[in-house]
Amino acid sequence: MKKRDLAAIGFMTFALFLGAGNLIFPPLMAQQAGENWLVAIAGFLLTAVGLPALTILVLGRLSSAEKLTSALPSWMNRTFWFLVLTTLGPAFVLPRAVTVAYEMGIKPFTDANLLLPFSIIFCAITLALALKPGKLLDYIGKIMTPTLIAMLTLLAVAALVNPLGTSLPATQDYLEQPVVNGLIQGYMTLDAIAAVAFGWVIINTIKSKGVTSKADLMKYSKWIALIYVALMSLCYLAMGYLGATSSTIAPNAANGGEILTRYAAGEFGYAGQLLLAGITLMACLTTTVGLTNANAEYYRNTYKTPFHRSAIVVTALTAAVSNVGLEQIITVSLPAILILCPIAIALILSIIFLPKHVVKTGQQSKVVIAATIFGSIDAFAVLDMIPNAINTQLNQWLPLYEYHLSWLIPVVFIFVGLNIKLRSQIANTETA
Template sequence: MNRKDLIAIGFMTFALFLGAGNLIFPPLMAQQAGEYWLLAIAGFLLTAVGLPALTIIVLGRLSSADKLTASLPKWMDRSFWILVLTTLGPAFVLPRAVTVAYEMGIKPFVNGNYLFIFSISFCALTLLLALKPGRLVDYIGKVMTPALISMLALLIIAAIINPLGSTSPATEIYKQAPTVNGLVQGYMTLDAIAAVAFGWVIIQAIKSKGVTSTKAIAKYSRWIAGIYAILMSSCYLAMGYLGATSSNIAPNALNGGEILTRYAAGEFGQAGQVLLAAITLMACLTTTIGLTNANAQYYKNTYRIPFKISATLILGLTAIVSNFGLETIIEVSFPAILILCPIAIALILATVSLPFPNKPSTTHTVIVLIATLFGTIDALSILDKLPLTVIEPFTKWLPFYSAHMSWLVPVFITIVISKLLSFRSEKMIPA
């Protein structure tokens, strides 16, 4: 693979992850962190960028995304991928991207509700671009991503030359532990689970350039993860700077979208709204194309369903679900992602730390079951569905429960014990 294609796939990877949600997370966090915003962003980058980058590297080392679950029983393997891709696809993330694109990209400029017409049009455009998966690197990596970066750069340069405020006092939680809270916020972007889905697209893009050997796929995946990490970290730092300097134009903002909207208008007036709308529409479009491709690739490879049929059905469902409204979509589907994310990270950690079997493994199965159990506890906690009788003991005795990562220590302990047992087994085998 030549350098130009490698950079294009790296750009494509950045654009796949950069949805509107990624743009609005850091500004609000940085505004709340005040003078500690750089410390908060540092923690944010470790989980929001570090975990997805690690996932890309691991999947590249495996040379195929579906090998991540090869160590699980077949029913668990299939259930994991169907749940992940359905939730990231037509059940939650795809409709969310469509509705966010409409709310931030179209609604400010029209009178009346045109979500139905927009959702059909947006999904049709996504389908048109997704139906040629071999051209994704050309569409996204070589055309759409440079345009997206240029628009973001325009907003950031204007903010650096003419900041619209200074840092405001930090809220209490960021005064006490800015980096730790940044870590938690980065984890809550849930991009680690998105990286598992995008692995299908990234590896296919590498193979489309004539790369076939496992060693070469692993090498190029590391480079791509590096390009993605640099671009995404730069974007998050820039969005954080906007939030940190938004005290005058968006004091006590309710969300990051409000900060971006007011900042763009403050720098460019009406043209700023158009610029932000273009950024949002482009970011959402690249994400919907990537997730549609990941879903269709899985059903093609696993169930031999033609790519065109899968992609059409997925986007047809997306257009329908989009019209239920963003709040309903989140309420119904968000719990599934909260549970699936710890499972995905646990599988990545197990793959990095333990010998990787190509057949069902009791060790990997136990790790997934533990991640599922404690991930469910975290999800119920986030959704305020736990009874009061268990909240106090969990807060006192369950490590990282308050950070919604109570699965981490049990999974880590299981991996360490499994590692020690594998060492012992190796020593007992006669030379």
């Protein structure tokens, strides 16, 4: 593969992950962390960037995204992918991306309600780009991403040259445990599950450049993961710096979007609002194109549905959901995302820590079941759906429950148990 193509795929990967939500998380966290913002961002990067990068590496090693679950029972395999791609697609993330693009990119400039025509146009552009998967690298990796990086760099450099405030004292959470809270916030970006979906796009793009051997796929996946880590880390650091120095322009902001909006206007005036609108629209568009492509690839590979038909259905549903009952859809879909994320991470970890023989015999299903049960508990806790009395007991007796990571210890125990069982079987065979 040519170095230019490798760099373009790395740029494309960065752009696929960089939705508007990723821009909004770090500024608010850094403002709340105050003088400890760099320490908090360090924890944030470990999970928000580290987990997706690890997923890219594992999928490169497997040589295809579907092999992540191929040893599971058929019903479990198909249910996992259907839920992942549906919730990351038209049921939740895609309509949210369209709505956020409208709220931050169009609404500030008009009093009219233009969501309906905007969603139709935005989804039509998404469809037009997604229908040419062979050109995805050219569109996103070589044109849209460099433009996005240039706009982000302009805002970041302006903040470095002319910061609009100083760091405030850290809030209580970030005063006592800045790294831990950074880790949790990074985990809650849920990009680990997005990486599983984007794996369909990334691996297929590598293969489209004539890469066929497993060794080469692993090698190029490492380079792509490295480019992604470098670009996304710099982006998060820049957005964190904006939040940490926003005390004058946006004190006690309600969310990261408010910080970015006021900062851009404070640095460049009306031109800054246009700059932020451009960043938001570009970031949302690259994400919607990537997720539409991932959905269409899945349905083509699994159910033999024509690529164009799946892409049309996905974008049509996205446009509809963006306008009708999005809040209700979010209410229904968010628990699914919160449950699927630990399952996806557990599957990735199983490829790393379980012997190939154990994975091939389908014993990953035990990992999936544990992650589902305890991930569900974590999801209900995040959504404040657990009664106070039970919540108190879980805090006392369930390890890592307060950090929404109660699924981790049971999954680790299963890893250890399966490894011990395999070694015992090997020992008994050798003795016999």
